[in-house]
Amino acid sequence: MPTSVTRIFAAQKQAEDLAQVASEILPLDEVSVAVSETKPDDPLWRVDIYAGPNITPANLEREVRAALGQKIAGLDVQSEVIEDADWVAASLAGLDPVPAGRFLVHGAHDAGRVPKNAHGIQVEAALAFGTGHHGTTKGCLMAFDGLLKQTRPRKILDLGTGTGVLAIAAAKALGHGVLGSDIDRTSVTIARANAALNRVADRVRIVHANGLGHPYIRGNSPYDLVFANILAGPLVRLAPGIARSVRLGGHVILSGLLTHQERQVRAAYRTQGLLPVKKRVLDNWVTLTLRRGPV
Ligand SMILES: C[S@@+](CC[C@H](N)C(=O)[O-])C[C@H]1O[C@@H](n2cnc3c(N)ncnc32)[C@H](O)[C@@H]1O
Numbered sequence: 001m002p003t004s005v006t007r008i009f010a011a012q013k014q015a016e017d018l019a020q021v022a023s024e025i026l027p028l029d030e031v032s033v034a035v036s037e038t039k040p041d042d043p044l045w046r047v048d049i050y051a052g053p054n055i056t057p058a059n060l061e062r063e064v065r066a067a068l069g070q071k072i073a074g075l076d077v078q079s080e081v082i083e084d085a086d087w088v089a090a091s092l093a094g095l096d097p098v099p100a101g102r103f104l105v106h107g108a109h110d111a112g113r114v115p116k117n118a119h120g121i122q123v124e125a126a127l128a129f130g131t132g133h134h135g136t137t138k139g140c141l142m143a144f145d146g147l148l149k150q151t152r153p154r155k156i157l158d159l160g161t162g163t164g165v166l167a168i169a170a171a172k173a174l175g176h177g178v179l180g181s182d183i184d185r186t187s188v189t190i191a192r193a194n195a196a197l198n199r200v201a202d203r204v205r206i207v208h209a210n211g212l213g214h215p216y217i218r219g220n221s222p223y224d225l226v227f228a229n230i231l232a233g234p235l236v237r238l239a240p241g242i243a244r245s246v247r248l249g250g251h252v253i254l255s256g257l258l259t260h261q262e263r264q265v266r267a268a269y270r271t272q273g274l275l276p277v278k279k280r281v282l283d284n285w286v287t288l289t290l291r292r293g294p295v
Pocket residue numbers: 028032033128129130131132136137140159160161162163164165166181182183184187209210211212229230231234256
């Protein structure tokens with residue numbers, strides 16, 4: 001299915017702020033927003049705003065410009081349609097594998113370089129978020145690695161799975177079923193393909209859902225562990241639902257928040273009885289491991 005994308009190029013901080021604003025203003029059941037480096041060590045970052053097949057690139061760009069107004073004045077904005085096959089072609093070729101605790105996220109070209117004691121996660125996708133190169137994905141994998149030293153969660157939800165990287169990591173490390181979800185249909189397709197590529201398709205189930213609004217997600221709760229690597233705005237909105245879906249004593253690994261947003265996100269989860277037990281900051285992105293206690 002073809003996807004329209006509008007890309008905005010800006011310096012890191014501005015790109016992160018724009019992604020945050022876009023995710024709050026634009027109707028997120030119809031679009032998804034990702035922010036990433038254009039190339040490793042390039043100061044220019046990119047905000048990608050994706051919409052489904054029913055909107056043309058010109059209309060998407062018009063909506064984005066109307067929503068962001070002066071905030072994107074003078075920035076390079078480009079829009080195009082991406083055909084399905086492109087994400088396979090635009091793989092991770094040229095990018096280095098990313099070590100994170102006992103995990104190594106890599107592209108096809110590095111499949112032979114996974115050490116024996118590591119869990120290799122092969123990711124092929126330019127259209128979904130989660131190649132390991134972003135501080136949030138790497139932070140979540142490191143937080144998960146740390147958590148595995150204390151506990152072995154049985155029921156796991158990866159909310160906003162993107163490429164499926166965290167769900168695949170959990171399925172590989174624990175050897176049992178993991179549920180992943182994404183609001184973006186392209187990511188759902190890609191995550192399923194990546195699960196198959198990593199030979200865990202029998203253990204990783206991916207559903208298309210906005211937040212916790214899917215009967216399968218609700219029916220499977222409470223979870224021992226919920227991953228939620230989405231932006232600060234949606235994390236705050238989803239705090240009550242996420243807290244309800246975690247068992248007492250269970251954990252949540254949150255990322256997608258910038259250092260200046262940490263207080264607000266922590267407060268939203270503290271109110272729900274989820275208290276931080278560990279924090280990591282990578283490239284200004286915070287990853288929190290929280291534990292659910294009594295409210
Ligand atoms: C920052 S990416 C994280 C991807 C992957 N989990 C990782 O750690 O790299 C956020 C993902 O959440 C999805 N998302 C955003 N809002 C969502 C929502 N309300 N419900 C479900 N998924 C959502 C986006 O489509 C995107 O794939």
